Amino acid sequence: MHAMFRDVKVIPVLTIEDAADAVPLARALAKGGLRVLEVTLRTPASLAALTAISREVPETTVGAGTVLRPSDVTRAREAGAKFLVSPGLTPDLAAAGLGTGLPFLPGAVTPSEIMSARDLGCSFLKFFPAEPAGGAAALRSFAAVFAGVAFCPTGGVNAGNLADYLSLPNVPLVGGSWMVPPDAVAARAWDRIEGAARDAVALAETYKLI
Numbered sequence: 001m002h003a004m005f006r007d008v009k010v011i012p013v014l015t016i017e018d019a020a021d022a023v024p025l026a027r028a029l030a031k032g033g034l035r036v037l038e039v040t041l042r043t044p045a046s047l048a049a050l051t052a053i054s055r056e057v058p059e060t061t062v063g064a065g066t067v068l069r070p071s072d073v074t075r076a077r078e079a080g081a082k083f084l085v086s087p088g089l090t091p092d093l094a095a096a097g098l099g100t101g102l103p104f105l106p107g108a109v110t111p112s113e114i115m116s117a118r119d120l121g122c123s124f125l126k127f128f129p130a131e132p133a134g135g136a137a138a139l140r141s142f143a144a145v146f147a148g149v150a151f152c153p154t155g156g157v158n159a160g161n162l163a164d165y166l167s168l169p170n171v172p173l174v175g176g177s178w179m180v181p182p183d184a185v186a187a188r189a190w191d192r193i194e195g196a197a198r199d200a201v202a203l204a205e206t207y208k209l210i
């Protein structure tokens, strides 16, 4: 796993509708202790949000999520993404993602997908959508079979099941949006998001002592 993620246990997954929210949101998360952030490329505002965080919130490390095609890799990199996350993997995407030299986390949820990803050179994988795909029980089974493969589960991870994931030997960190409630963003309640980030950090520290 890349050094960028060494002390990271929780990555907020941000789907930003209004680019003007990006900087205050990133600052609030950083103040709460979450400094590695993923901005999904799912909204028209996403690239502007990524660019703004990358330029204006240097205390954070921001990456791009929902990277689906090689063209997304190019756009994300140009916007300042420091890592790339995808829900899946194709050979073309692997070539583009790995070709950047940036940390690249493609998604895999079945044994064959994990084996394909590993063959393509990826051993730090996103496990998405984590809960529908079998959750912590599936990842526990993979730990016995896929030595050297680490997972970042996202999709349905929250304060209630964080411990199930972080207690696994093959799960160094998780991603999720539970600390960024849409109503808090809509209300620009940055203090509330800072507090939720702090709670997430405290909870993760409780369950991941290594």
Ligand code: 3PG
Residues within 6 Å of the ligand: 013, 040, 065, 128, 154, 155, 156, 157, 175, 176, 177, 178
């Ligand atoms: C992702 O893209 O990783 C997920 O949408 C985050 O999932 P969550 O909103 O269920 O935390």
